[in-house]
Amino acid sequence: MKQLLFSRRTLLSIAIAIVSITSIAMLFLSISINSSYEETYQDIIKKSFNHRKNALEVEFNLIDKQREIVREVAQSTPLDQLNLKYEILNEIQPHHTIPSYNWFIILDETHQVVSHNLTPTTVLSLDTPFVQQLIHQDHLSNINNFIRLNSNLYWVCWNKVQREDKQVLTGFIFDVRALHTHLTTIDITTPNYAYIFTTDGTCIYHPEWELVGQNIFAVSSTTSQDTTASKSQKAVPQVVQSEFLQLEVYRFFTAFNSETFKGYISINFPKVNVDENVIPLKRNTYLIFISSISIILLLLYFFNEESKRAFREKEKLAVEQEKMNKEKALMQLKQLKNQINPHFLFNSLHSLYMLIVLDSELAQKFTLNLSNTYRYLIQSPASNLVELDQELKFIEHYIALQSIRFPKELHFEVVDKRHAPTKTKIPYLALQIAVENAMKHNIATLDAPLSIQIILTNEEVTVTNNIQLKEQKEESEGFGLFYIASVYQYYQIETYQVYSQNETFICVFPLLNC
Numbered sequence: 001m002k003q004l005l006f007s008r009r010t011l012l013s014i015a016i017a018i019v020s021i022t023s024i025a026m027l028f029l030s031i032s033i034n035s036s037y038e039e040t041y042q043d044i045i046k047k048s049f050n051h052r053k054n055a056l057e058v059e060f061n062l063i064d065k066q067r068e069i070v071r072e073v074a075q076s077t078p079l080d081q082l083n084l085k086y087e088i089l090n091e092i093q094p095h096h097t098i099p100s101y102n103w104f105i106i107l108d109e110t111h112q113v114v115s116h117n118l119t120p121t122t123v124l125s126l127d128t129p130f131v132q133q134l135i136h137q138d139h140l141s142n143i144n145n146f147i148r149l150n151s152n153l154y155w156v157c158w159n160k161v162q163r164e165d166k167q168v169l170t171g172f173i174f175d176v177r178a179l180h181t182h183l184t185t186i187d188i189t190t191p192n193y194a195y196i197f198t199t200d201g202t203c204i205y206h207p208e209w210e211l212v213g214q215n216i217f218a219v220s221s222t223t224s225q226d227t228t229a230s231k232s233q234k235a236v237p238q239v240v241q242s243e244f245l246q247l248e249v250y251r252f253f254t255a256f257n258s259e260t261f262k263g264y265i266s267i268n269f270p271k272v273n274v275d276e277n278v279i280p281l282k283r284n285t286y287l288i289f290i291s292s293i294s295i296i297l298l299l300l301y302f303f304n305e306e307s308k309r310a311f312r313e314k315e316k317l318a319v320e321q322e323k324m325n326k327e328k329a330l331m332q333l334k335q336l337k338n339q340i341n342p343h344f345l346f347n348s349l350h351s352l353y354m355l356i357v358l359d360s361e362l363a364q365k366f367t368l369n370l371s372n373t374y375r376y377l378i379q380s381p382a383s384n385l386v387e388l389d390q391e392l393k394f395i396e397h398y399i400a401l402q403s404i405r406f407p408k409e410l411h412f413e414v415v416d417k418r419h420a421p422t423k424t425k426i427p428y429l430a431l432q433i434a435v436e437n438a439m440k441h442n443i444a445t446l447d448a449p450l451s452i453q454i455i456l457t458n459e460e461v462t463v464t465n466n467i468q469l470k471e472q473k474e475e476s477e478g479f480g481l482f483y484i485a486s487v488y489q490y491y492q493i494e495t496y497q498v499y500s501q502n503e504t505f506i507c508v509f510p511l512l513n514c
Helices: 002-076 079-092 131-133 177-184 226-229 271-358 360-378 388-405 429-442 478-492
Strands: 100-107 112-114 144-147 152-163 165-174 191-198 203-205 238-241 250-256 264-272 386-387 410-416 426-429 448-455 460-466 495-503 504-510
Touching: 002 079, 002 100, 002 165, 002 177, 002 250, 002 264, 002 271, 079 100, 079 165, 100 203, 112 504, 131 410, 144 386, 144 426, 152 177, 177 460, 226 250, 226 429, 250 271, 360 388, 386 388, 388 410, 388 426, 388 429, 388 448, 426 429, 426 478, 429 448, 429 460, 429 478, 429 504
Parallel strands: 410 448
Antiparallel strands: 100 112, 100 165, 144 152, 152 165, 191 203, 191 264, 238 250, 250 264, 386 426, 448 460, 460 504, 495 504
16 A cells, blocks of 8 residues: 555655656746747847948938039039039939039139039028038048038038149039938838937938937937947847837947948847837747646546546555455465364374373473463454564473473574564564474474574574475475565565575574564
8 A cells, every 4th residue: 555655655756757857848838939920020120230231321322422422423524514524413313313403613723712513592602601611621520510501401512633734623412302302211111210320420411300400419319429339239139118209119329321421320129120020929939938837737637536546446456455465465374274173283292202101290291381372372362463572482482392302303492683572573473483483494403403493583584494395395385484474564564584504404484573
């Protein structure tokens, strides 16, 4: 029964361990899957960022190209034909998507204007302060500038070309609103928005027109530290509140440079777009995790219930088996006693008859031992167990009877190795059965005496005898050893042993603490 209980507890422990390991593994798997989802969408965001950035770079490269065209015209065209060439150039509109005006100013050595195509009717006139400043500056550190004319913001790009003794200032000007209108219509399929600003923070493009021309550091959460930390694209974008969308966005910063522009670009990807895709995936992943754990726990519950039912059935069978073993042991004991009583009584009475004639005093002693022996045989315990001291006292009477019958043919010895006497028990008649089996199956003569030794320890009793088998074996039904084995089996003791070793027959009887 203890084995059944141990087995059930072991199985339950193993099942709980498997469920725990599986649950932890599935949890880590779910977290890993969700992390993979987020990393995948981070990559999608970065690709969207690069797509938008590349599209805007193409437009700014066109501005660089137009600047190069007007520089080549100013460099290669005879000075007296520049006016005609620029009229044609303004009609062609190389940068056809953004209306612009291409201009030139020819200066002599004294910085006096020799010729130009700026008139009061053009966007940029010769009297404009910016043009006057440009004419009278010998060293031009910039190649572009943003100026306001009639409350409108314009972008002016220019070159300085040296022609013999003349200097040609040439460039073009276009309305930033026209640039805004054009940039707003490109790459409209990408779910993000961008704004571009100069190194000092002046915003030249933003989906919200009112912010164009303003300092982006003053009108948004963008700071100069963002540009400092964004010399290269950030591995992980920051999540901020967008002033334009009034939503949380992933915000990227990176340098945005061309020949005509030096500044930064910020591209913003609405976080809700990611959440709409990632959150359902996360929810489904955790739902799968919870469902799987629930199924495992349900299976564990059914396993536990089935294990309980099987255990109860096995326990019932074990109780019935124990009952049968006990009844079997009692029946074997009864058969053993029925066998011992007449056989032992016949031999003892015959020996007593001879002693009465030869030695009356020894006959009295024999009669007393015989009386004590039969009293022990008659008063058998109900549990088939007796205290070791009782069994030792009985075996002393039994050995005394046999020693009187065979004084020189039998050598008996009791060796007590116990540290101290204990209240341990032993199967009823175990020692008598071992001694009688030794006498029954072996020769005992003056020339070859039979030596029987009983060794006592705190854990067990060992009975040994030298092996000198009779030539004609006596018939035996083996009730004695079967009876002892049944008793130990009933009490689930597995250390009971009977074996031969080095011409010695050994019986080991474990002691019980019950």
